Amino acid sequence: MKAPTTFTAAVLRDGALRLEQHVLPPRSQGEIDVDVTLAAVCGSDLHTVSGRRAADPGTGLGHEAVGRIAEADDDAIDARGAALRRGDRVVFGMIVSCGSCDRCSSGLPMKCRTLRKYGHASVDEPPHAIGMLADVVRLVPGVTVLRAPDVADELLVSAACAVPTAAAIVRALGDAPQGRVGVVGGGAVGTYVAQMLIDRGTEVLLLERDPARLRSVGDGILAVDRLPPDLDATVEVSGSADGTAAALRACGVGGTVVLAGTVSPGAVHLEVDPSDIVLRRLRVIGIHNYAPEDLIAGVTWLTARGRRAPEVVGTVFPLARVTEAFDAAARHEALRIGVRP
Numbered sequence: 355m356k357a358p359t360t361f362t363a364a365v366l367r368d369g370a371l372r373l374e375q376h377v378l379p380p381r382s383q384g385e386i387d388v389d390v391t392l393a394a395v396c397g398s399d400l401h402t403v404s405g406r407r408a409a410d411p412g413t414g415l416g417h418e419a420v421g422r423i424a425e426a427d428d429d430a431i432d433a434r435g436a437a438l439r440r441g442d443r444v445v446f447g448m449i450v451s452c453g454s455c456d457r458c459s460s461g462l463p464m465k466c467r468t469l470r471k472y473g474h475a476s477v478d479e480p481p482h483a484i485g486m487l488a489d490v491v492r493l494v495p496g497v498t499v500l501r502a503p504d505v506a507d508e509l510l511v512s513a514a515c516a517v518p519t520a521a522a523i524v525r526a527l528g529d530a531p532q533g534r535v536g537v538v539g540g541g542a543v544g545t546y547v548a549q550m551l552i553d554r555g556t557e558v559l560l561l562e563r564d565p566a567r568l569r570s571v572g573d574g575i576l577a578v579d580r581l582p583p584d585l586d587a588t589v590e591v592s593g594s595a596d597g598t599a600a601a602l603r604a605c606g607v608g609g610t611v612v613l614a615g616t617v618s619p620g621a622v623h624l625e626v627d628p629s630d631i632v633l634r635r636l637r638v639i640g641i642h643n644y645a646p647e648d649l650i651a652g653v654t655w656l657t658a659r660g661r662r663a664p665e666v667v668g669t670v671f672p673l674a675r676v677t678e679a680f681d682a683a684a685r686h687e688a689l690r691i692g693v694r695p
């Protein structure tokens with residue numbers, strides 16, 4: 355394996371998705387070059403390509419991947435302090451935070467004042483290889499990197515997005531016993547949240563109307579077509595007005611409602627009677643993205659689950675056919691469509 359000097363990436367330019375090859379300048383100190391072994395198309399990649407989300411010209415797409423280190427400093431370590439060497443399998447976060455601004459210092463690194471995100475920045479600017487639907491990704495200081503557990507790429511590929519977001523949601527629910535939790539939306543995040551909660555001994559009711567999605571949610575989760583009232587907590591990850599209304603309605607007195615599904619401003623409108631929240635003393639928490647501790651918690655959970663981790667990847671396309679992968683993802687053929695360089 356030698357240090358990469360070029361990279362090929364799925365790029366959104368002038369509104370069109372295409373594969374571009376670029377020169378990769380020499381790596382700076384602290385940066386880690388990774389040969390991607392598997393990447394996945396996430397729902398927010400679809401939002402970017404469809405124009406529902408603003409994108410820089412030349413956006414390098416993709417923020418869910420797993421790979422092997424192609425080149426790193428001799429003293430490179432991961433987020434747990436383990437040495438990182440060429441050839442090591444790694445998972446890594448999508449967020450670059452400074453670690454020192456007021457938000458980073460107050461537990462909100464995902465809202466860092468100088469935040470950058472993989473999959474949402476231009477390949478024309480350093481570090482260039484900033485999209486994970488690519489053969490090479492360059493990790494800059496500020497990205498959380500972890501040695502990958504001995505679990506198949508297909509089960510690890512969402513470790514940068516859906517898994518840590520689910521871990522952040524579970525953390526927001528708190529440590530208090532959560533007897534019965536309603537989860538609205540059986541996409542990848544909802545599936546991970548439901549299974550993480552099941553592993554904590556929580557009873558999970560999943561509201562998901564797409565029968566194809568219900569097939570992948572896993573054992574022990576009760577699929578329902580409406581949430582009963584008086585739940586201890588509810589989680590909204592469907593991104594719909596109906597789903598948000600259902601989550602607010604079903605949460606019992608003193609309960610916690612986590613809203614994480616709606617990320618496009620103006621996409622969804624909901625009429626709320628504030629007295630619903632006031633009289634039931636609800637705690638409503640918005641969760642968007644995650645902190646390094648959530649990535650570590652998510653990977654720890656995936657490691658414990660091992661081969662029993664949720665299978666979210668359907669068809670895997672070669673990188674050369676990435677546009678077909680986006681088409682398959684847009685048809686919701688599976689929770690994730692894989693892309694292999």
Ligand SMILES: [Zn+2]
Nearest residue numbers: 396398515516
């Ligand atoms: Zn994502």
Ligand SMILES: [Zn+2]
Nearest residue numbers: 452455458466
């Ligand atoms: Zn910061």
